[in-house]
Amino acid sequence: MALEPHAFMNKMSTRIGFTAEDRALLQANAEWGLKVAPEMADHFYAYLGRDAEMSSILNASEGRTHRLRETFVQWFHEMFTGMDEWGNAYADRRWRIGLVHVQIGIGPQHVVPAMATVVQEVGKRRQADGMPDAVQESLGRICMIDLAFIEQAYVEVSSAAVLKETGWTEGLFKRLIATGAHAM
Amino acid sequence: MAISTEKLSGILQNFVTSTNDVQGAAVVTPDGLPLATSLPGAMDEERVSAMSAAMLSLGERIGNELARGTIDRIYVEGNQGYGVLTSCGEDAVFLVLANQSAKQGLLMLEIKRALTELKLVLM
Numbered sequence: 001m002a003l004e005p006h007a008f009m010n011k012m013s014t015r016i017g018f019t020a021e022d023r024a025l026l027q028a029n030a031e032w033g034l035k036v037a038p039e040m041a042d043h044f045y046a047y048l049g050r051d052a053e054m055s056s057i058l059n060a061s062e063g064r065t066h067r068l069r070e071t072f073v074q075w076f077h078e079m080f081t082g083m084d085e086w087g088n089a090y091a092d093r094r095w096r097i098g099l100v101h102v103q104i105g106i107g108p109q110h111v112v113p114a115m116a117t118v119v120q121e122v123g124k125r126r127q128a129d130g131m132p133d134a135v136q137e138s139l140g141r142i143c144m145i146d147l148a149f150i151e152q153a154y155v156e157v158s159s160a161a162v163l164k165e166t167g168w169t170e171g172l173f174k175r176l177i178a179t180g181a182h183a184m
Numbered sequence: 185m186a187i188s189t190e191k192l193s194g195i196l197q198n199f200v201t202s203t204n205d206v207q208g209a210a211v212v213t214p215d216g217l218p219l220a221t222s223l224p225g226a227m228d229e230e231r232v233s234a235m236s237a238a239m240l241s242l243g244e245r246i247g248n249e250l251a252r253g254t255i256d257r258i259y260v261e262g263n264q265g266y267g268v269l270t271s272c273g274e275d276a277v278f279l280v281l282a283n284q285s286a287k288q289g290l291l292m293l294e295i296k297r298a299l300t301e302l303k304l305v306l307m
Contacts, residue, residue, distance in 0.1 A: 183231070
């Protein structure tokens with residue numbers, strides 16, 4: 001059931017409508033993205049830190065918050081640069097970020113609202129800096145793709161673990177979910 | 185050669201009707217799809233098939249983890265009867281349901297015979 005990051009990236013770009021215009025606009029504003037990234041990291045981790053469960057995860061080891069914050073800044077900037085034109089390297093890195101979220105236990109229930117906070121703060125900052133509305137719309141689209149990677153990583157890793165432990169086939173697993181869901 | 189579902193169904197029907205205390209039987213794929221079933225009316229064929237494949241596969245994993253060797257069958261005993269799951273080659277799982285009056289030795293012997301017939305059709 002392992003996700004193929006490159007195909008997933010293409011599928012999500014098409015599905016969400018992440019266009020060449022979006023890419024060009026983001027790249028043209030990559031410097032601004034890098035400038036505001038630390039501030040957005042502050043908002044993101046401040047939001048998560050207010051939750052007791054998340055706070056304990058973020059502070060579970062020495063320097064974890066610092067490392068995560070650095071990764072956030074890099075991640076945020078990459079949404080603007082696209083790394084390799086939002087190609088395979090970009091997709092692989094998004095998948096890797098998703099896996100790290102699963103490994104340390106930051107689930108979609110935490111990431112999605114934290115990301116919404118960031119999007120809101122980006123909006124405020126964009127207005128203050130006199131940036132065009134379209135930048136936020138383009139950023140919103142690539143942000144949705146990145147979120148999809150994180151959410152999908154949870155599903156993929158959980159499913160892979162069940163298949164590994166039970167020896168069930170992928171078809172059987174899907175069938176059990178379908179029959180189980182139908183009976184709820 | 186194509187698998188004859190008619191023959192599979194015939195073997196199952198014959199097994200269920202001619203074996204004492206057997207209430208139902210099914211042959212399903214390892215993916216949990218029914219190949220042929222003869223189950224009590226109230227049972228959901230789709231769910232029973234998926235659960236049968238899941239249980240046999242999980243049982244085999246448990247057997248391996250607990251160093252029990254090759255698993256011959258998974259045996260479920262409740263106060264209303266038995267459920268017996270047996271691998272039917274690589275491509276199928278055989279489920280048999282029997283009531284609490286079933287004589288276990290006889291039941292196992294009948295299952296073994298039915299398996300021989302089923303395997304010939306599934307080959």
